[in-house]
Amino acid sequence: MKHHLLYAAAGLAAVAFLPATAKAQDAPWGCQVLLCAASQNPSWQGVPYCVPPMKKLISAMAKPGFDWPVCHQAKAGEPGREEYEDCPAGTKVGYREHRDGFRGEPDQCIKTVDVCKERRDQGYRRFNESGGDRRCIKEVATPRPRRENPWFFDIPNDKGVKERFWFNLNT
Template identity: 45%
Template sequence: MNMRVIRSTIVLASSALASLTAAVVDTQASEWGCEVLLCASSSNPSWHGVPACHPPMDRLISAMSSWDFSWPTCPEAGTGSPGYEKYADCPAGWSVGYSEVGHGTRSESSLCVQKGRNTCSRRDECSDTISMPRPSRGDPYYFDISAKDGSVSRHWFNLRR
């Protein structure tokens, strides 16, 4: 057999094998992403109470520590990576506030503030704004899942083991 024919055959076989391997890896990643989505959106009980959810969610939590981590997605569901909101809403009558880090730079929105109340400290300095730490969410991650009727439901979850 001619060397060119052999090289061409090897190159074609290598390309076909690489394509097949990529397709299998993409399919496995998609399946894992769909498992993660199904488990994360479980609410009663949460994924923690569903034994079948422990392997894919434990795999996710472990993979997140890798420097090259990318969230497994579920293209069939039309979702990508989840959203993340560290803090819960402020109580009624309070609004989100920021603390000063220095030189006019603001920190993350970790405060709830209430204006319009006169409060005085022990030094007799009066202020019309009071603040408190903003509550943290127990379930800070979420997926927004669209229904066929166009409505969207938000499913909150956490990644604590």
């Protein structure tokens, strides 16, 4: 059990403060959360030691006034969250507009396409020389994929370079 955590935390500054004989269970709660969230193979759900501190975290998040437990020794701070994957190359992030006129979540990938290009390529000449009719340029939206692991910690490695560790809070 301890080996899973040590493998997950290998190279992380978070374990540097733990004496070799100390158990990860003795770490402060914020460090337990960080070590468990950084566990990649298996994820924290597959490490029996990690289940109690992570369930404690999930329960605490539902309460008013929640403050994320931080592992100050690791210099990682609070986690970030990115709900959506990056849009594919050649597209940009788009927002669906709500009925009230406000911009919604960045849940679209938008691609600008020339829907008349194929007709021009086939020799049709009814388009002007400046690149085509404005009616030919359309924006096509596709749903932006959601991340399986939307939470992340940026943890400095032993060289001070931050490495990103993605995780989820699904039980």
